[in-house]
Amino acid sequence: MTDDARRDEPFKRLFFALNCPPVQRKAIAQWRGELGLRAGKPVPADNFHLTLLFLGAVPLAQINEVCEAAGKVRTPAEPLRIALDRLQVWHRAGILSLAPEQAPPALLRLVYALEQAMLPFGFEESPREFRPHLTLARDYRTEAPEATTPPEFFLRAERFALFESHKGRYRILQDWPLN
Template identity: 30%
Template sequence: MPADAPRPGDDAPVAAPTTRVFFALWPSPAIANRLHQLARKAAATDARLMRVDTLHLTLAFIGDVALDCLPAIEAIGDRLVWPRCTLHLDQLGHWPHNQILWAGSQSPPDALANLAGELSSGLQTIGITLAARPFVPHVTLARRCRQASATVIEPVEWAVEGGVLAVSHRDASGARYEIRRRWTAA
């Protein structure tokens, strides 16, 4: 076969490049540091604490999407009114089935559940359907946490002032997040 002759499979479609994305609330450095300190106190010594720069509250986990879908996803964020509210993180929880230590709120603002619903609805209009599960606003503090030593915490007051679209890059050291877009609360 000549060197420039087509090879079997050369006409096969090439998969479009993808990236893993999610909408989230991103805490200020001061709030992230407080949450990280909580994790250090409450997580088992062999747990993998989340790095301070990765702490966030996921509003809508989208997953892997083609890069050319990102403008349509960003447009959903552009159409929303991002609420300004205060999130009282006043409880620690532990999900033993997936070994997650998390911080959450006993009474989260309705605005966050509404925002998560609007994001889900907006994503459906462009053909992205999120996993059907209730919205449980929480910040993952540690993974591989087989047990938590504390559940009562001094509340952390998080002034929510907007949201982000984040891109997740995974490697051997874990996840690294890049903020692709920010939206400021109204």
């Protein structure tokens, strides 16, 4: 199939992620509010998540195959617990985010397993280095604000999910247990 034909196919913008539970979203949004941000565009709390693997434009005809492959991924034997204890700015990408000081090995193994499962589909030409984070604001072009209370959040995930990005909103298409 040519690139032009592929571009004309109907598609969805997809990514794998760990969802942020509603109680945690509320706590993080409240903490972010206390930062008094004067720059960037805050990400809606409903969109808080930790991306595992960005797929990009996936043809509708391939989504079932992607889900089948994801369902075969070997996952950790227990829920993941990820500390979000570092506030950081990615200047090149223009984002303010929460990230773990140290990524848990089980999280890194899950991401690697997903990358391997998605290789046959050829979604990304050049894989990016995985840097776990939860985006707080986009178009952020200044230094990290001073936090009066340091970030001490723990994202606990029992499932990973395939999300669709559509008009600035994210929705789960399918999810799988982490045990």
